[in-house]
Amino acid sequence: GAVVSQHPSWVICKSGTSVKIECRSLDFQATTMFWYRQFPKQSLMLMATSNEGSKATYEQGVEKDKFLINHASLTLSTLTVTSAHPEDSSFYICSARDLQGDQETQYFGPGTRLLVL
C-alpha cells in the first residue's frame, strides 16, 4: 500500500511555543490530506481537510488560528500548533487521499505525539 510519513514522531515543548508537524505522501501525490486527533483509547477525530493550493477546511470547534495548515505541494501538508498549551497534548495523525480513478483510499501516517509542558 501507499506510504505516508509524519515528522516528528515525538515532540515535547514548553507552553506557549509553536510546533510544526509534517505529513508527506512518499509514493503518490495527494491533493487532499486530512488531520486527525486521537485521544487515548478513543477513535480519531477529524480536525481539518487540507487541500493542495487552497485553504484548509476546519471541522466545527477546531480553531483555525490555533491549528494552521499549509498544503503547499502534492506530497506535503503541515500542521502548526501555535502557542501550544497542555490541553493541546495529544496524538496527531494525518492521512493522505490516494485517488485511483473514482476510488479513493486514505492512507495514514504513523502519528505525532505532542506533549506540552
Added chain:
Amino acid sequence: AQSVSQHNHHVILSEAASLELGCNYSYGGTVNLFWYVQYPGQHLQLLLKYFSGDPLVKGIKGFEAEFIKSKFSFNLRKPSVQWSDTAEYFCAVNAMQAGTALIFGKGTTLSVSS
C-alpha cells in the same frame, strides 16, 4: 449526517476462535467502506475496503468483510484469530464524493489470548 457505530467495545477471544466485529453506518447515499487496524504502538493500517462489486471483500491477514446494503452493515470477520491479531479495529465510511472525509466508528479492541 453520516455516522458509524461499532457495537462491540472490547472483544476477548482465545486463539483459533472465530471473529465477527459489527459495523453499521447511517447515510442514505452510496458509500465507500473501510476497515482499519491499529496494532499496539503502531499506526493505522488498511485491512480492506469496499467500493463496489462483490459485497464480500477479502483483505490482508485472512480478514474479510461483507457489505449488506439493506442492513447498512459492513461486518468484519476472520475464521480463526491469532494472538497477533490483538489490536484496535476501526470501521470507517465516506460518501462517494471526491474529497469527503472518513467518518470513523469508535473502534473495537480485540484481545486474543494464546
